[in-house]
Amino acid sequence: MAIHSIFDYTPLRTEFEKSGISDHFIPLIWKHVVQNPSCDMDSIPSLPSAAYPLLRSKFRSVTSAVSSAVDSKDRVTTKLLIRLKNGTSVEAVIMRYDTRLGKYDGKPRPGGIRSTLCVSSQVGCKMGCRFCATGTMGFKNNLSSGEIVEQLVHANRFSKIRNVVFMGMGEPMNNYSSLVEAIQIMTGPPFQLSPKRITVSTVGIIHAINKFNDDLPNVNLAVSLHAPDQEVRCQIMPAARAFPLTKLMDALLSYQASSNQTVFVEYIMLDGVNDQEQHAHQLGKLLENLKSVVNLIPFNPIGTSSNYKTSKDQNVKKFQKILRGNYNIRTTIRQEMGQDISGACGQLVVNLSEQRSAGGASLLTDIEDLRIR
Numbered sequence: 001m002a003i004h005s006i007f008d009y010t011p012l013r014t015e016f017e018k019s020g021i022s023d024h025f026i027p028l029i030w031k032h033v034v035q036n037p038s039c040d041m042d043s044i045p046s047l048p049s050a051a052y053p054l055l056r057s058k059f060r061s062v063t064s065a066v067s068s069a070v071d072s073k074d075r076v077t078t079k080l081l082i083r084l085k086n087g088t089s090v091e092a093v094i095m096r097y098d099t100r101l102g103k104y105d106g107k108p109r110p111g112g113i114r115s116t117l118c119v120s121s122q123v124g125c126k127m128g129c130r131f132c133a134t135g136t137m138g139f140k141n142n143l144s145s146g147e148i149v150e151q152l153v154h155a156n157r158f159s160k161i162r163n164v165v166f167m168g169m170g171e172p173m174n175n176y177s178s179l180v181e182a183i184q185i186m187t188g189p190p191f192q193l194s195p196k197r198i199t200v201s202t203v204g205i206i207h208a209i210n211k212f213n214d215d216l217p218n219v220n221l222a223v224s225l226h227a228p229d230q231e232v233r234c235q236i237m238p239a240a241r242a243f244p245l246t247k248l249m250d251a252l253l254s255y256q257a258s259s260n261q262t263v264f265v266e267y268i269m270l271d272g273v274n275d276q277e278q279h280a281h282q283l284g285k286l287l288e289n290l291k292s293v294v295n296l297i298p299f300n301p302i303g304t305s306s307n308y309k310t311s312k313d314q315n316v317k318k319f320q321k322i323l324r325g326n327y328n329i330r331t332t333i334r335q336e337m338g339q340d341i342s343g344a345c346g347q348l349v350v351n352l353s354e355q356r357s358a359g360g361a362s363l364l365t366d367i368e369d370l371r372i373r
Helices: 009-018 023-035 052-057 145-156 173-187 206-214 230-236 238-242 244-260 277-286 313-327
Strands: 065-071 075-083 089-098 113-117 123-125 139-142 161-166 198-202 220-224 264-268 292-296 330-333
Touching: 009 173, 023 145, 052 161, 065 145, 075 145, 089 123, 089 145, 089 292, 113 145, 123 173, 139 173, 145 161, 145 173, 145 220, 161 173, 173 198, 173 206, 198 206, 198 313, 220 244, 230 238, 230 244, 238 292, 244 264, 264 313, 277 313, 292 313
Parallel strands: 113 161, 161 198, 198 220, 220 264, 264 292, 292 330
Antiparallel strands: 065 075, 075 089, 089 113, 123 139
C-alpha cells in the first residue's frame, strides 16, 4: 500500500470523498501538522472518527527528513539536504535578505531581515544544461506535491519563510501537476503565502507557459533564457532544441498580455560564450516588446571538469549598461549567496561530502523586491 504525505492533496481528498468525510477538515489537519511536524495522526483534534484509521493507514505527517543542514560562513544561507521516502535526496536553500536594501515605488523599504526558500521539484533534471550541476545527475524522479510542500515545512523550523522560488533541482514545469498543487497549498491555509511572493523558473516549456496564468494567477514567472539566439542557446542548453526561441517569445508575449505580469529573465554570464557586447544588443532587441527584468547571473563553477569560465566583472557591467542605456531594460546583477556551501545558482547537486571554501555574501535584495508595479 502506498503511503502518502499528508500534504499530497489529491490522494487525501480522494480518500476523504470515498469515506464521506468533508474536505473542509484538510486545512485543519495541515495546521496541526505544521505546528507539530512529527505528530501522530491520532493527536489531530476534532476530526470525524472515520478519519483516524484512514490517516493512520495511508498518510504520514512527513515522509521526508532533513539529513543535514549546512550554514554559509556568514550564516546568510542554509542548505538543507532532504531525504525522501524512496531513498533519494533533494536540496533546498534558505536565503536571508534585508528588505531595507530594496525599493518600492522608488522609495526605501521599511522592515528588516526575511527569508526566501529555494525549493526543488525533481530529483535530478532532464534538461541537461551544461552549466548546471543538477544536470550532471540525470533525471531520477518527480516529487509529489506533498514532498515539495514538506521542504517548506522543514525550512520553517530554521527560519520563517516569506517567499518561495522554484529554482532548485529540476525543471518545475516538467512536473506541472505537482507544481500547481504545491503552490495552491502554499497559498492557502495554513501557509497563506502571497502568490506575488512565489516565483517559478523554467527553461521555457511552452505548453506549460501557455496555461500558467490560468492555473497560477499572480505567481511570478522567470525564464532561464541564457542566450539571445537559438544557436547559442542550444549549445549551452540542449533541451532548447524542443523550444525554439521565436515560439518561446511568442508564448511569453501571450502570457504577458493575459496576465499583465512582468517576466523575469535569467541570464547566466559565460566568458566568451554569451557575454559580449553583440550578445547584449541581440538580447535588448529580443526583449524590446516584453516587459521584463533581466537578472545577470555570474557563473558558479561546478567542478574542475567545467568547460565554462565566469565572465569578467567589466564584461558583466558593460552588458548591464547596454541593456539599461540602449534598451531601457531594468537589469540587475545577482549577488551570489551560499557559494561556500555549493548552494548558489547552478550548484545544487546531491553530494553528501559537503565542500567548503572561503567566501560568503552580504545581505541583499530579493527578486520580489524588483517587481514592477
